[in-house]
Amino acid sequence: xxTANAQIANAKAKDSLLYLDGVSVSFDGFKALRGLSLVIEPxxxxxxxxxxxxxxxxxxxxxxxxxxxxxxxxxxAGDTDLTRLDEAAIASLGIGRKFQKPTVFESxxxxxxxxxxxxxxxxxxxxxxxxxxxxEIARVEEILETIRLSDKRDWLAANLxxxxxxxxxxxxxxxxxxxxxxxxxxxxxxxxxxxxETAILLKEIAKTKSVVVVEHDMTFVRDLGVKVTVLHExxxxxxxxxxxxxxxxxxxxxxxxx
Amino acid sequence: xxxxxxxxxLDRRTAIVLIAILGxxxxxxxxxxxxxxxSPFHVPTYVLTLLGxxxxxxxxxxxxxxxxxxxxxxxxxxxxxxxxxxxxxGMYLMRQIGDRGTYGNPLLPDFMVFLNWKELPxxxxxxDHFWFAAIMVLLVPGLLAFVFGWFAFxxxxxxxxxxxxxxxxxxxxxxxxFRNDMGFGGNNGLTDFKDILGFDIQADATRGALFFxxxxxxxxxxxxxxxxxxxxxxxxxxxxxxxxxxxxxxxYRVEGYKLVVWTLSAMMAGVAGALYVPQIxxxxxxxxxxxxxxxAVIWVAVxxxxxxxxxxxxxxxxxxxxxxxxxxxxxxxxxFVLGGLFVLVTLFLPKGVVGTLLARDRKxxxxxxxxxxxxxxxxxxxxx
Ligand SMILES: Nc1ncnc2c1ncn2[C@@H]1O[C@H](COP(=O)(O)OP(=O)(O)OP(=O)(O)O)[C@@H](O)[C@H]1O
Ligand SMILES: [Mg+2]
Numbered sequence: 001x002x003t004a005n006a007q008i009a010n011a012k013a014k015d016s017l018l019y020l021d022g023v024s025v026s027f028d029g030f031k032a033l034r035g036l037s038l039v040i041e042p043x044x045x046x047x048x049x050x051x052x053x054x055x056x057x058x059x060x061x062x063x064x065x066x067x068x069x070x071x072x073x074x075x076x077a078g079d080t081d082l083t084r085l086d087e088a089a090i091a092s093l094g095i096g097r098k099f100q101k102p103t104v105f106e107s108x109x110x111x112x113x114x115x116x117x118x119x120x121x122x123x124x125x126x127x128x129x130x131x132x133x134x135x136e137i138a139r140v141e142e143i144l145e146t147i148r149l150s151d152k153r154d155w156l157a158a159n160l161x162x163x164x165x166x167x168x169x170x171x172x173x174x175x176x177x178x179x180x181x182x183x184x185x186x187x188x189x190x191x192x193x194x195x196x197e198t199a200i201l202l203k204e205i206a207k208t209k210s211v212v213v214v215e216h217d218m219t220f221v222r223d224l225g226v227k228v229t230v231l232h233e234x235x236x237x238x239x240x241x242x243x244x245x246x247x248x249x250x251x252x253x254x255x256x257x258x
Numbered sequence: 259x260x261x262x263x264x265x266x267x268l269d270r271r272t273a274i275v276l277i278a279i280l281g282x283x284x285x286x287x288x289x290x291x292x293x294x295x296x297s298p299f300h301v302p303t304y305v306l307t308l309l310g311x312x313x314x315x316x317x318x319x320x321x322x323x324x325x326x327x328x329x330x331x332x333x334x335x336x337x338x339x340x341x342x343x344x345x346x347x348g349m350y351l352m353r354q355i356g357d358r359g360t361y362g363n364p365l366l367p368d369f370m371v372f373l374n375w376k377e378l379p380x381x382x383x384x385x386d387h388f389w390f391a392a393i394m395v396l397l398v399p400g401l402l403a404f405v406f407g408w409f410a411f412x413x414x415x416x417x418x419x420x421x422x423x424x425x426x427x428x429x430x431x432x433x434x435x436f437r438n439d440m441g442f443g444g445n446n447g448l449t450d451f452k453d454i455l456g457f458d459i460q461a462d463a464t465r466g467a468l469f470f471x472x473x474x475x476x477x478x479x480x481x482x483x484x485x486x487x488x489x490x491x492x493x494x495x496x497x498x499x500x501x502x503x504x505x506x507x508x509x510y511r512v513e514g515y516k517l518v519v520w521t522l523s524a525m526m527a528g529v530a531g532a533l534y535v536p537q538i539x540x541x542x543x544x545x546x547x548x549x550x551x552x553x554a555v556i557w558v559a560v561x562x563x564x565x566x567x568x569x570x571x572x573x574x575x576x577x578x579x580x581x582x583x584x585x586x587x588x589x590x591x592x593x594f595v596l597g598g599l600f601v602l603v604t605l606f607l608p609k610g611v612v613g614t615l616l617a618r619d620r621k622x623x624x625x626x627x628x629x630x631x632x633x634x635x636x637x638x639x640x641x642x
Binding site: 066086087091097099104106107108115116117122123124125127128129130132 | 486490503504506512
């Protein structure tokens with residue numbers, strides 16, 4: 001029966017990059033996600049908005065293997081069941097994640113942060129005897145350029161400003177060469193100019209990869225100019241362009257109108 | 259591959275430390291053997307033995323630092339690996355006694371004769387051979403660490419909980435080794451050693467060789483740790499210490515990394531224990547005492563966690579202190595002093611002695627790039 005279900009889900013998930021259907025998660029009886037369904041097409045960039053506690057971060061936890069859903073399907077690239085894999089395996093499939101609170105390796109240099117995230121063999125004995133190649137050095141340089149941190153390569157990540165840490169973390173995602181990037185509130189705590197730059201950076205990235213961005217900042221979401229999904233109490237409330245969802249009475253009631 | 263791996267880590271500081279350790283390892287035994295006892299340069303044998311013991315403690319501290327300082331695994335059970343290595347060596351030394359025991363039994367160690375045992379238990383087979391014991395010194399602590407770590411890291415036990423179960427592990431071994439029917443000499447442990455590799459264990463030359471072997475093991479341990487830390491593997495360890503979740507989400511299977519470094523560290527502790535026993539002349543269950551593991555952590559904290567040199571310095575400093583203090587009238591209060599030392603270091607010297615010195619060293623070059631980098635940027639903006 002399970003295989004039959006899986007096949008049905010597969011058929012629907014077939015052409016999508018990320019496919020969530022009826023996903024529910026509860027913490028000690030509190031339902032953080034209730035029957036959440038979401039489909040991301042290959043190459044798509046999607047913005048997700050929703051009030052605090054709507055379940056946005058929990059959704060990312062489910063996709064990246066941190067939290068196992070109580071029920072529902074989560075498929076990547078059509079046929080890979082993400083609910084069966086752990087974080088490391090999911091990351092290796094090509095799903096990168098930026099946390100809500102910037103998390104970088106504070107006692108490593110900016111360079112080493114990117115170097116560690118660089119795609120490559122992740123097994124202990126491979127890294128033990130690993131020698132950095134010219135290609136890898138070039139790749140790190142390139143990413144530092146993209147995230148505008150080339151001049152701070154030798155800095156300890158701990159000494160970066162909040163905004164710079166956010167970028168470093170995005171750089172680490174790029175280094176993984178993921179197919180899909182999940183970005184949780186990239187503009188949180190940034191100045192206006194940093195926020196604008198971040199939008200440019202993400203649009204740049206979205207040219208070659210699929211990106212899901214969670215964000216509270218409306219100007220930022222407008223800058224992105226992509227399809228928007230509104231989450232509320234663990235499920236999708238509305239979906240469409242920013243103008244469409246902003247005009248949706250349900251959305252105005254729970255979110256924008258407050 | 260392994261040579262390249264080691265040579266890559268051989269920077270100036272590492273080389274200096276290695277030369278210093280080996281220099282002491284050669285110099286002191288030579289002074290002991292060649293100088294006339296009346297000469298001020300003569301090193302008495304008891305001092306040599308004492309310092310040899312410190313060197314094995316330093317190796318234990320190094321092992322603790324490798325997992326605690328770099329991977330954030332606070333082990334409160336490393337004395338267990340140390341003691342297991344010690345027991346493996348002790349069993350070999352027991353077999354070397356042959357029929358020279360009190361009971362003169364050529365087949366069985368004294369304590370087995372005393373217990374009325376008729377034959378050697380199966381797990382004593384092989385310990386007649388040094389090579390076998392040497393393998394066991396690595397294998398037994400390594401295997402225990404592997405099995406323990408396999409379960410603990412896979413179930414993602416971290417922080418205080420992990421520390422507590424390491425403490426429980428050593429305590430369980432303490433109780434087990436106290437039992438006579440375990441076949442390891444119970445309460446009294448293993449002692450009355452005569453020879454090692456056919457040499458009289460009490461002879462000055464043997465003592466000197468054991469001292470040198472301890473220095474050599476410490477130097478090798480230091481070098482291996484440096485190489486591990488300098489590799490990409492070592493950077494992953496530090497990443498795990500800083501942000502374990504992040505490390506997982508960029509695709510590293512953290513439990514595998516912990517398991518490798520944990521097992522390596524346990525094997526180093528085992529070697530330390532194996533060199534400790536012939537110099538001290540006894541191994542008993544007391545070595546498994548939870549307090550021993552905690553002391554090792556204090557050495558690391560005092561010297562400086564995550565520095566590799568720090569734990570060596572810390573182990574030497576604290577143990578010099580201990581020897582000096584416990585030989586005076588205030589001997590009973592040593593544990594209070596040790597506890598106080600730990601509190602003081604945690605509060606006022608969180609990086610430890612070596613860590614603080616290194617940080618002061620590093621300060622200057624760090625400040626400079628900040629100005630350098632900011633200045634051109636500012637100029638660039640002004641120009642636009
Ligand atoms: N591990 C957990 N244990 C218990 N409750 C949790 C856990 N994680 C999330 N929750 C709860 O689930 C709900 C959804 O949380 P989530 O972090 O996904 O919201 P969010 O949409 O990301 O909110 P924000 O905009 O504040 O980041 C919240 O009410 C939160 O308190
Ligand atoms: Mg959130």
